[in-house]
Amino acid sequence: MAGSASTLSRRGFLIRTAALGCSAAASPFLTPVTLAAAPWEHRLVVIILRGAMDGLDVVQPYGDPALAGLRPNLPFGEAGGARDLDGFFALHPVLSPLGGLWDRGELGFIHAVSTPYRDKRSHFDGQDLLEAGTGFDLAASSVRDGWLNRMLQAVPGVQAETAFAIGQDEMLVLKGPAPVDRWAPDARLDLSPQAQRLLERISHDDPLFRDAVAEAFDIAQSLNMAAVDAPVAEDGAPGMMQAMAQAQKGKDHLKVADFAASRLRMDTRIAAFSINGWDTHQNQKATLKAPLETLAETILALRDGLGPVWGQTAVVAMTEFGRTARQNGTNGTDHGTGGAMVLAGGAVRGGRVYTNWPGLRDGDLYKGRDLMPTADVRAYAAAAMQGLFGLDRSVLEGAVFPGLDMAGIGGIIV
Incomplete structure (x- = not known):
């Protein structure tokens, strides 16, 4: 996955912060x-x-x-x-x-x-x-x-x-x-609407943080949707998204x-x-x-x-x-x-x-x-x-x- 070191760092920070609203945060396996x-x-x-x-x-x-x-x-x-x-x-x-x-x-x-x-x-x-x-x-x-x-x-x-x-x-x-x-x-980024609005308000005046928040929401939505409906690979093996969904x-x-x-x-x-x-x-x-x-x-x-x-x-x-x-x-x-x-x-x-x-x-x-x-x-x-x-x-x-x-x-x- 391409991206600069700073982008990856911001994304990692955001994912950890948003984990308060993720199902992964309540997982007993963690x-x-x-x-x-x-x-x-x-x-x-x-x-x-x-x-x-x-x-x-x-x-x-x-x-x-x-x-x-x-x-x-x-x-x-x-x-x-x-x-x-x-x-x-x-x-x-x-x-x-x-x-x-x-x-x-x-x-x-x-x-x-x-x-x-x-x-x-x-x-x-x-x-x-x-x-x-x-x-x-x-x-x-x-x-x-x-x-x-x-x-x-x-x-x-x-x-x-x-x-x-x-x-x-x-x-x-x-x-x-x-x-x-x-x-x-x-690890689905399932934030409640209230939590999403809170993050958007907190990040509003910081362009880097604001862009990272928006990007993370886009990524999360794509991953969550892909995990539900993902194609099978050409060799018959499940793709990564499908493997996640099946799991x-x-x-x-x-x-x-x-x-x-x-x-x-x-x-x-x-x-x-x-x-x-x-x-x-x-x-x-x-x-x-x-x-x-x-x-x-x-x-x-x-x-x-x-x-x-x-x-x-x-x-x-x-x-x-x-x-x-x-x-x-x-x-x-x-x-x-x-x-x-x-x-x-x-x-x-x-x-x-x-x-x-x-x-x-x-x-x-x-x-x-x-x-x-x-x-x-x-x-x-x-x-x-x-x-x-x-x-x-x-x-x-x-x-x-x-x-x-x-x-x-x-x-x-x-």
Whole structure:
């Protein structure tokens, strides 16, 4: 989409301001989808699980005898309805719809992993470090791009699709100089007549602001109308506007999955988005259900939407840190350290839990409270990109994840 930097800046400001009247502002999902085209046949989907997913509950080490004493009020293992995976780990019952993927080797997990982030346990800092891909020696706040974007910068021939950004800013993990697209679900600029008149009055005496307001209203009207009645592309695939319109019919996370799949079936090779709701400080048995259902439905929607391309796809879901090994006084868990990652897709080497299990006895826990990390989240993300895209280890350990050591990390891609 052509336009000067100042015009794009004004438009971005206006869209953020007008978001008070947008349906996107009330969306419970509130996440952009970030897309990038690249010269490969394999696809990578990165899902950020915001809020610190409890890996010990999602992939339950019921074979560790210390677990029962740490979580007497949190059901686990087959007695709690979980599905046995390998005689030691069990899958949370809410994720049972993914059991068929496990059986076919299209679902796997990585346990006892973490970013280098330690001790402060802030969601915001943890997520920034996760998406920046930095280590101890390079603060996330000093990094202006994310690890997926740095990977794209290292590959020649990367192109973005048509520029399209409505809703929130792009995720840090794909922010940077390499070209990407953005889209947010339900980002229709539906201002009430009163709000529209107010904006027109506020901007009346500022020519630049006034012109930007008028332009944005024209764009919004065109997008809203196009989303209702958009032609199908010549190759039979839905156009971007039609894909957006079709996505309106489902839940927000299904809209995201359907839209991502529609682009990944074409030229897009990388998609990144987030799923929220993993902060389970109290009544974890109940509060963990919704995000787990969302994750399961998202993965299955990606599989269904991708069709034959699913066999060339790896989905990597990661969180900023794990949660305490012990339950707290409100039958929840607090911010911890070691956690778990989720792998899915026809391109992953699934049907297994990758881990160097540290144990859950008091002496095994990190600072006596958290699951001890025995591997770096970044190393497994790097292993996925190495297996999918054939990137050199030196590029991954240098340009993509500065200071990373991938030693000892096996292949997770078929």
